[in-house]
Amino acid sequence: MEVLIAGSGNMARGIGGRMCAGKHRVRIADREPSKAVTLARELEHESTGEAFESVGDADIVVLATPYRGSLEVARRWADQLAGKVLIDICNPVDTATYDRLVTPPDKSAAEEIAEIAPDALVVKAFNTTFATRLSAYGALDVFIAGDEEKARGRVARVCEDGGLRPIQVGALKHARALEAFQLLHMKVQDQIRGNWSTALAIEY
């Protein structure tokens, strides 16, 4: 599959690396194209870097941008996203306190994105996997929420291809729980000396 990743930061590197490991073609888009090109070179396996222009033939688009940036990018690309899988990975937390989400009441960031890009197949995934763990080898659990089974299935497939363990939790409304869950995971980092490299997993 062709995967377009918006942003060239830590999560773009982690997710891009996993997609490349699964032999998917990765395009990195950044508002500073040189950063996208640099990351693409690092990722290798046919990946390329570009400016924020066109969604083109991407099957999957990943918003590897901060919450408000993700809303902006979804707005910018909304009319090009019909039928595409759009992965929201953001954690809309108040980073001054790590004590609350900054989304509107009773709504996840993923649901906001689905309202902005109504024709996209929005999926919440990767918000509970820290970038450091994605970039290291390991079969992390990736929780996947989305209203369309086909879209969840595509995300599950690229996760498996990249050595990850997908867990489909159901409809997009469950993104609220995933965002709340990760808020706690972030909040306890100091207490558990997690150093932002812990992983949430279901043992079974």
Ligand SMILES: NC(=O)c1ccc[n+]([C@@H]2O[C@H](COP(=O)([O-])OP(=O)(O)OC[C@H]3O[C@@H](n4cnc5c(N)ncnc54)[C@H](OP(=O)(O)O)[C@@H]3O)[C@@H](O)[C@H]2O)c1
């Ligand atoms: N880091 C983690 O372990 C982790 C884990 C799970 C989920 N997440 C989520 O993943 C997302 C990315 O996190 P990250 O750690 O990869 O952040 P990061 O390293 O700071 O990278 C963010 C990327 O987004 C770009 N960006 C920022 N604002 C933008 C905007 N308004 N429009 C377009 N591009 C914009 C940045 O470009 P510039 O360099 O030009 O600013 C950068 O390329 C966040 O939503 C975060 O909550 C992170």
